[in-house]
Amino acid sequence: MKKLVLLLFLGASFMSQAQKVSTRSGFVKFFSDAPVEDITAENNQVSSILNLEDGSFAFLVPIKAFQFEKALMQEHFNENYMESGKYSSASFKGSIVDYAKIDLSKDAKYSLQFKGTMTIHGKSQEVNEKVTLIVKGGKVSVQAEFLLKCSDYGIEIPTAKKDNISNEISVTVKFEYA
Amino acid sequence: MLKRFLVLAAFAPLSLWSQEDLMAELEQADANKTEYAFATWKGTKVVNLQTNELPGKGVLQYTILHRFGAFNDDFFYNFMGLDNAQVRLTLDYSPTSWLNVGLGHTGFRKTYDVFAKYRLLRQSKGARNMPVSVTGFSSAYYSANRVDDGVDRTFGRRMSYVHELVIARKFSQKFSAQIVPTLIHSNLTNRAADNNTQIAVGIAARYKITPMHAITVEYVPVLNPNQYPDLSADPLALPMNVPFSNFTNALSLGIDIETGGHVFQLFVTNARGVAEPYAFTQTDGSWLDGDLHFGFNISRVFTVSN
Numbered sequence: 001m002k003k004l005v006l007l008l009f010l011g012a013s014f015m016s017q018a019q020k021v022s023t024r025s026g027f028v029k030f031f032s033d034a035p036v037e038d039i040t041a042e043n044n045q046v047s048s049i050l051n052l053e054d055g056s057f058a059f060l061v062p063i064k065a066f067q068f069e070k071a072l073m074q075e076h077f078n079e080n081y082m083e084s085g086k087y088s089s090a091s092f093k094g095s096i097v098d099y100a101k102i103d104l105s106k107d108a109k110y111s112l113q114f115k116g117t118m119t120i121h122g123k124s125q126e127v128n129e130k131v132t133l134i135v136k137g138g139k140v141s142v143q144a145e146f147l148l149k150c151s152d153y154g155i156e157i158p159t160a161k162k163d164n165i166s167n168e169i170s171v172t173v174k175f176e177y178a
Numbered sequence: 179m180l181k182r183f184l185v186l187a188a189f190a191p192l193s194l195w196s197q198e199d200l201m202a203e204l205e206q207a208d209a210n211k212t213e214y215a216f217a218t219w220k221g222t223k224v225v226n227l228q229t230n231e232l233p234g235k236g237v238l239q240y241t242i243l244h245r246f247g248a249f250n251d252d253f254f255y256n257f258m259g260l261d262n263a264q265v266r267l268t269l270d271y272s273p274t275s276w277l278n279v280g281l282g283h284t285g286f287r288k289t290y291d292v293f294a295k296y297r298l299l300r301q302s303k304g305a306r307n308m309p310v311s312v313t314g315f316s317s318a319y320y321s322a323n324r325v326d327d328g329v330d331r332t333f334g335r336r337m338s339y340v341h342e343l344v345i346a347r348k349f350s351q352k353f354s355a356q357i358v359p360t361l362i363h364s365n366l367t368n369r370a371a372d373n374n375t376q377i378a379v380g381i382a383a384r385y386k387i388t389p390m391h392a393i394t395v396e397y398v399p400v401l402n403p404n405q406y407p408d409l410s411a412d413p414l415a416l417p418m419n420v421p422f423s424n425f426t427n428a429l430s431l432g433i434d435i436e437t438g439g440h441v442f443q444l445f446v447t448n449a450r451g452v453a454e455p456y457a458f459t460q461t462d463g464s465w466l467d468g469d470l471h472f473g474f475n476i477s478r479v480f481t482v483s484n
Contacts, residue, residue, distance in 0.1 A: 020200070049200040058200035064213070070481045071234020072439060079217035080389040080436075085351050088213065093201050158390060164438065 021140060021177035022049040028061050028173050030148075032166040039073060039165065041066040048175045050140060055099025057114070057142075059175065061090040081155050081165075082121055090120040096131060096142075107136050114144065120153040141176040215301035218311060218348040218356075221441040221477055222270075222278075222295070224382040224396045225430035226449055226457040227358050230313040230346035232295055235275040236483040241268045243475045245450050250468035259471060266452035270295075271482075282317075284453040288324075291453060293317035301347060315342040319455055331366065338364040340454040342380070355383040360398070362459050372404040376459050378427075384434070392434040394445070398458050399427045406462055426464045428457055443475040 026046035032039040043066045048059035063084040068074040078084040094116010102110050115128040129146040148169045150157060157165045219229035222239065233239045247262030256262060270280025276297040283290055299312040319338045325331065339362070346356035358380035367374055382396040408423035409415060432445025448464060449457040450471050463469025 022203075047204050049203055051200065056200065058204055060201070060204040062211070064216075069484075071237055072479055072481075075217050075234075076436075076438075083351060085215070085348075091201065091204075156389075160437070 019053040020049055020051050023047065023175050023177050026059060026173070026175040028066075028171065030066075030172070031170045032168075033170075034162075034164050034166040036163040039068070041068045041074070041077065043067065046173070046175070048177070050142070050175070050177050052104065052140070055096040055102075056093075057095060058093040059091065059173070063087065063089055081150075081157070087120075087122045090118070092116055092118045092127075094127075096133065102133060102135065104135055104138065104140070109134050114142075118148075120148070121155050123153045125152050139177065141174070143172075143174045145170065145172050147171070210305050212302050212304040212306040215311060215348045218301070218346050218354045219384060220392055220434040220436050221443060221475065223443070223475055224356075224384070224394050225432050225443065225445050225447055225473075225475070226428055226454065227356075227360075227380045227382050227396055227398060228295065228313070228315040228342050228344055229382075230297075230311040230344045230356065232276070232278045232297060232313070233270065233272045233479055234481075235272050236481060238269070238271050238480045238482045239278075239280075239477055240480075241270075241475060241477040242266075243268070243452050243473070245447070245452050245471045245473040247471065248450070248463060248468075249470045249472075250463075264450055264452050268293075282453065284451075284456075286451050286453065286456055288322040289319050289453050289456075290322065291317050291319040310345050310347045313344040313346070315344065316340070317454065319453060329366075335366040338362070338455045340458075342454075352386040353383070355381070357381050358398075360458065362400075362455050364455060364459075367404065368406070369404075373402050376404070377401045378458050380458075390436045394430075394432045394434060394443070396430045396432075397427065398429075400425070400459055403427075404459065406460075408462075423462070425459060426461050428461050429465055439479055441475075441477045445473055445475075446470050447473055 024047050025044055026048045028043045028046050030041055043061060045065040046059055046061050048057065050057040063082050064078055066074065066077065068077065094114060097113040097115055110133045112131050112133055113128060114131040117124050118127045129144055131142055131144040134141045148171055150167045150169060157167060219231050222229055222231050222233065243266040245264045247256050247259030249259050251259060264286045266282060266284040268280050268282035270278050272278045278295040280293050282293065293316065295313060295315045297313050299308055301311040302308045317340050321336045341361045343359045344356055346354060348354045360378040360380055362376045362378065364374055378398050378400040380396065380398040382394065384392045384394045386392045403424045405422040405424055407420040409420065426448065428447060428449035430445050430447035430449065432443055435442040448469055449461040451457045451460050
């Protein structure tokens, strides 16, 4: 009986292995628009996996890999706000809603929702946002733009910095799966 | 037990299993990266000692270093020592992420200096494990002081040099410490019996009390201190009767305040000479005598190229 269960699980994991696509060079960008300055940072080292079978997907963002225009901004981001020594990555796990609709056999662009749990700075939030899914030549890519609130994730911006850093951060993600 | 497990397995949503699976796969792939320690200190100096920090690549840094007069020198008349100040100005630039070069001028002994700071090792964990960061600092000082004492002061005799090896470790988000073996060489000393080359082993620590504020402490014991004529007991003593005292070690206690592009460092120290050779080896005041100086270092950085 135990063997049977094991076999079942092994079989399942082999099957799912074949239906997953991933990337190690996903793109995440964020933008903060505050009265004194605009801050933007980009990250090209985001890894993500999409399960083509059921639309479940996850991504992992190494915080230290965000590149800023100024070295000092990057240091403050890591040291003072994201505490990336303690919380080295942000992550999302969840799924694309209505994934069953899409047809991987022909090129098309879909507007869908994704939902799941976003974890940033050690704090988790349920999110439900729009995502664009593109099928081209059998390959899938996803793009999403959404807003995050620093306060939702326990990221404190001191009063003295309110004019430099916005509480609302606009985030863009792009993953091209292979 | 097994039955219960089977039932669970059968009813658990498949997507949940695969999500956990996906995240585990991502994390596993992430595990063999190297993570470097950063922001071990707020500034490039603790108080008098260098830290292992360098301004980022393409960053120009300007610093103003002030040491006011002594508390025990007519405290009220001299407004807590604030009426007398020693100033040092520096300008440095990092052409690469591992090298910083700069120029400085100090009012004390009319000193001009050039310096270089270079990153040798970086504290890291993960694929590459390194317990400490090691940074070198080397500087050469020229004293342009006009002295009329009959001593021949050629260019070479006006030079002194300092080399620091900063071995630092960030123990936690809040606590960092470093040990700094230091070599100080002066081509000309005050007395023939003085050591031209002195060795000090500086130690320093910081504790962050908020993301923007840190408390620092720094102590620089000199292993072979020189002596100075001590007139404090009898200012009118005849030259042959003047007793000599050892120069004391520099001890400083400060607070770092960070405000975006600036770092303000406010502290109390017994070292009044602002440039390294004087701060480390020619401090005659002691904390016990109240020979303390309020001081500050202010740095401002400008990103001039990417």
